[in-house]
Amino acid sequence: GQSLEQPSEVTAVEGAIVQINCTYQTSGFYGLSWYQQHDGGAPTFLSYNALDGLEETGRFSSFLSRSDSYGYLLLQELQMKDSASYFCAVRNYGQNFVFGPGTRLSVLP
């Protein structure tokens, strides 16, 4: 089976940088994904890491270390609209996505 751990809440101010960590335990592993969900909204895909290292997409970057079963999502130049819940997810090939419990990010003015 798989399990993932994330901090439950993170708070930061506008313009700052925040890192949301994710550790996982899985019997098989194909990659680590990140999703954003605003209150009342649907989860939307942010990034995916299949290999170790950093993937950058605009203000968001995601990092994976397979040897450490660890990844993080880095959000730069925080904006108020970034206030949302962020979920990491793992998937074995051909199987469903298993999501972490989510991290609620609050961006303060």
Add this chain to the structure above:
Amino acid sequence: GAGVSQSPSNKVTEKGKDVELRCDPISGHTALYWYRQSLGQGLEFLIYFQGNSAPDKSGLPSDRFSAERTGGSVSTLTIQRTQQEDSAVYLCASSLSDSFNEAFFGQGTRLTVV
């Protein structure tokens, strides 16, 4: 449609009644997933369909829950004899295939059992 469509968006039902929730995935997407999300909680996996393969039902919480996918497209999640603990948002997602790691979610059906 352009995205994953779910209906109804809201459903209020009496305890003990059966409900059906519908999901229209993105055209051409062979993989379809159902998740459940209680208020402020994470996404709980329910069931996964991939093409013509037998679905992965390992996440269904009880035999009151069932799902089918007709013609490799539309899916229906059925909850029989609903209980108050079934109240949650039921989310459907689809992806191009099981080799793709981006899932597209619908807006969900908010189910309230009274």
